[in-house]
Amino acid sequence: MTTTAPRDEQLWSRCTGCSSLLYRKRLRRNLDVCPECGTHARLGAPERLAQLVDPDSFHALPDRAVTVDPIGFVDVLPYPNRLTAARAGTGLDEAVLCGVARIAGYPVVLAVMDFRFLGGSLGCAVGELITRAAERALADRVPLVVVTASGGARMQEGALSLMQMATVSQAIGVLRENGLLTVSVLTDPTYGGVAASFATNTDLVLAESGARMGFAGPRVIRQVTGRPLPEGFQTAEFLLRHGQVDLVVPRRALRGRLAALLAAAAAGRDRSAGLVGTPAGEPGGPAGEPPDGSPAPADGEPADAWDTVRAARHPGRPTTLDYLDSAFDGFVELHGDRLGADCPAVVGGLARLAGRPVMVIGHQKGHTTAELVARNFGMASPAGHRKALRLMRLAARLGLPVVTLVDTPGADPGVGAEEQGQAAAIAENILTMTALPTPVVAVVTGEGGSGGALALAVADRVLMLRHAVYSVISPEGCAAILWPDSAAAPRAARALRLTAPDLSRLGVVDQVVPEPAGGAQADPGAAADLLRRALAANLEPLWDTPVATLVRRRRQRFRRFGAAGVGSPAVTR
Template identity: 60%
Template sequence: MTEAALRSINADPGWTACAHCRNLLYRKRWMRDLYVCPDCGAHARVTAPDRVDQLLDCDGRESIDAGTGLVDPLGFTDVRPYPERLTEARARTRLDEAVMCLRGRIDGRPVVLGVMDFRFLGGSLGAGVGERVTRAAEAALHDRVPLILVTASGGARMQEGALALMQMAKTSQALAQLDDAGVLTVCVVTDPTYGGVAASFASLADVILAEPGARLGFAGPRVIEQTIRRSLPAGFQSAEFLLERGLIDAVVPRDQLAATLGRLIDTAGHGRGLPGGVGWLAATSADNKLPPVVRDPGALAPSDPWQTVQWARHPERPTTLDYLRYLSDSFVELRGDRTGQDCPAVVGGLCRLDGRPVMVIGNQKGHNTRELVSRNFGMPSPAGYRKAARLMRLAEKLGLPVVTLIDTPGADPGPEAEEQGQSVAIAENLRLMARLAVPVIAVVTGEGGSGGALALGVADRVYLLEHAIYSVISPEGCAAILWQRPNEAAKAAAALRLTARELLDLRVADGVIIEPKGGAHADHLQAAEALRLTIGEELGQLERLRPEELVRQRRQRYRRFGTPA
């Protein structure tokens, strides 16, 4: 279809053509589909008022005062005076600036929403936009409700010179205040989001979602290609490209966006410092039974260490995602280390366990060869540890407990992991977990292999499932180094004292969670129920402690290892 034919069709009020696949679309259906092509799935740009209608409940909307602002601070003229451009943009869009900011509700939950409109001077970031975004952040801070920002921008507004540049710092500072106050921030990236917006508030939110095909970057692809004089890879800077590289959390189709935001806001809770423990205690005590936990090593029968190793590695043993499917229907996975990678061997996100918002982070293996290979057999890369650290910091900001589920042979043994700073990433996690000001519970559900496991294991309470193992090295590795015969792995397993009973005796573990008959792999549901009861009972105790007391006791716990009883 030629450009002339495309313009002619789009001028017809009854029909339009998809700008991506050029297929003819019935306009009313296209609008009902939220401007998403039913043939190719392309998400067309929508106006800020349309976006507000798509996301916010109809009642309770209130505009946020935008102030007077600057009109033409530089007296700028290119081929037209800047005030003339502003007047034309306001008349054409019926907006006074490139962003709308208002209070409202998403699925009944109060939020502050800021929505950019690309029609208004390309959604450029100038003093007016910066002031409105900052006021929106201040309103969210005052109300202690989540700030949701929907971005669409070509970059900073050149007609305002260095004052436009300063809006990057101004808005970033506003989001930093929300970080300090423990208020959730979410960015929804729409196409396109470039320049000063991408390099400030769009990239600083706690959670970054993007519509399919949305582009996000500092410099646009045409500028990059002209600079480096070579073609860019297919899909460069697209939402899917960014998700694969750990720079955003999820790609969400437009028709699922409001529901996703509602679930995210609900799952994240109400921010730091507000009560949340009563609901957890009521849910666990209502079961009228104690968690199936053993704290006395004498109450556990001795087990064959090598047989225990085999059970811990059983391919049907529940994974982190298996447990989450049984424990919570509100899990919102968050992905990426925000520095360029997403490690599939570590999964994490927000969920509610018995109604209590929690950050869950765990190793992820799989049940067949394809899954195991795609998840690197549960061995994290440095990006996995950095993703875990990012989620722990978010949990601390929101005042949420952290629960880690450990099941890994150890750290990634490949050279790439060393090149990417594996030792630094593990060490940073150990330091971070030692001083997190929220309750932390770690459960070894399968293999707890060396520093790769400990990077998720510094906690107030550490539990092992009955047939889990925890060791400084694998039995095979120990046998190869010390016996110089890998076939002595069974002997090494016994010498390492890596079973749950022996680790409880060494006080490495605080308790052992009894597994169903035949092992956790024989009954995922019952194993998950035992895990739920244990976590609930323990968090009910830990959340009574003040943050400084949590940190003090956690440090004492690790201080004692290796000293006389």
């Protein structure tokens, strides 16, 4: 928005996006977002805090910025003169405002940058203030929220400014190591050294609608490459498509999104606190035994295996997003592998199950041909496996259980996936899940195909819907290799023992979840209710189990599948 009078005195503002002339009071009521085109005007740090935190809850940290001129920099003005002018023009001591506050009642430490102060540049004083804010968050055991707005490192402080990238990142790392949530909120603009450090190395990265973020600015990129830039380049929406941010949030919804994330983190901390010490006995029965010690339920005699395969592939069968909408509450989807892609075949994020927060990750297919193609038929790329891995690790740091919903023919078999390290991505997921320090429950809801399925199914409890299938290879693939005749797929399906009752008998599956008559696709609501109850029952004994016990029992569970035979003691020498 452009004006000619001081901001507090103006009556009208002109939108920089659509050039509409807007009544200032109306614009302020709309949180400085143009009601005509949605352009988000830049906010100063005090205005940003007023929008985000509970009334009268913000208290600035006692640390004061000092004047730093380490290299005696002079351009057309001495650097101290520029600092004096910036302080007079903004009313701030430096380009960041730090303090403690509450958001929807949850305590946080905030560091809010202000672009008006020398372009929000990262200098020694700014780095020190944000680092002390992180140290305060560690001392108080509360989350840290950083709102970024910066052109990058401060040139006038030379290499010492560059060092702030490492200084602040190190402080963020300590918080992550201690299981405290760190969140960055990217606002327009966020570039250079800030983008390449604490703006993007937090647990979660949210971007305000229309914000731009990158290492090099668009003008520099055009000059270096001599090529035009893609439409919307480096905008929040561009970053979401390329896996760089978890969420893009309009300003009006930002406070609510932060509150939901803080609520999940608070619940995770409460759960982690309850795991201190060693209980007298281990909750639940031996690995592989249902919570109530009863045999795995089954709804009648097994159908023909090929009929089960066709039921598992039915286009009307509920997908992960369907279950997230019906069996879970308050789902907040998180995006991206932070390395350049956001695989649509894997969805994940925070949700609530029976009133408790969990991290849910699952394969996503679709119902229509267009949806199936857009989601690559639920076949995850390496980026999808890396996204899942990132979310599982985040859940472990926050003390949240992980629920995975498996429904995939297998991992993406394309050339691009191989070039991007598909095998290694699956291997890393499997390895990490064997020792993930938080409860994990996996459910095969449709197709469980090969390593692509196992990449989400190394769990404390493995459940399977009655008309789902889980196999080392598809029946068609098996028939083509061993018969060889693709028409022998029904015969291969029977030979592979891929149905839920088969796998329950083999000990691969801990519990078979019944489905409504006609399958989950016949009554998705009833299927969701059955799934919710099964998940809650299987998670209950895991909630308060010490981490060491969880990991040991999980490893014992998979150790049973060795050459010694299922259910037999391991061979020792």
